[in-house]
């Protein structure tokens with residue numbers, strides 16, 4: 447299975463994948479440690495992740511957005527990562543997300559929308575953000591199964607939920623109250 451990780455530059459995709467890799471490697475014993483440094487992804491990053499079985503994770507750098515679609519044919523699941531602490535970026539990220547959801551090749555591919563960086567002060571609550579971005583409408587109209595998670599790749603908040611989704615992306619997810 448191949449998992450595509452998409453989203454705007456600086457949203458935290460690379461750090462998220464590194465954290466998931468560490469969590470699934472069995473070497474953390476519950477402590478993620480300090481976040482490792484990341485560089486903006488030039489092109490794409492490939493990482494193997496063991497969740498039930500080996501999956502290949504392909505992160506596409508935010509600056510690659512114009513050619514993301516050339517990788518859609520290979521995708522079995524998608525994680526779309528945005529920076530919840532950056533209000534100026536959210537609406538353009540949402541437009542990008544709509545583009546992903548409307549791609550014909552992805553019509554049945556499950557999508558996990560991640561609001562990352564919730565360790566930083568956010569100007570809106572997750573519920574307000576969902577409303578502003580009209581996410582309930584978007585989810586109701588989309589053809590693919592969509593789940594949402596609020597996470598921090600920095601401190602690890604919400605990452606167990608991401609791993610649960612990775613085990614079964616097609617299962618309906620329960621959204622814990624935020």
Ligand SMILES: Nc1nc2c(ncn2[C@@H]2O[C@H](COP(=O)(O)OP(=O)(O)OP(=O)(O)O)[C@@H](O)[C@H]2O)c(=O)[nH]1
Nearest residue numbers: 455456457458459460461484487508563598599600
């Ligand atoms: N505070 C905080 N910082 C984060 C979090 N996740 C990522 N960052 C930081 O955000 C910056 C960008 O993270 P990356 O993982 O490189 O972002 P990216 O989405 O891979 O960016 P591109 O590869 O350019 O598309 C880095 O300095 C990260 O340490 C988070 O949850 N909280």
Ligand SMILES: [Mg+2]
Nearest residue numbers: 459460486487
């Ligand atoms: Mg990156």
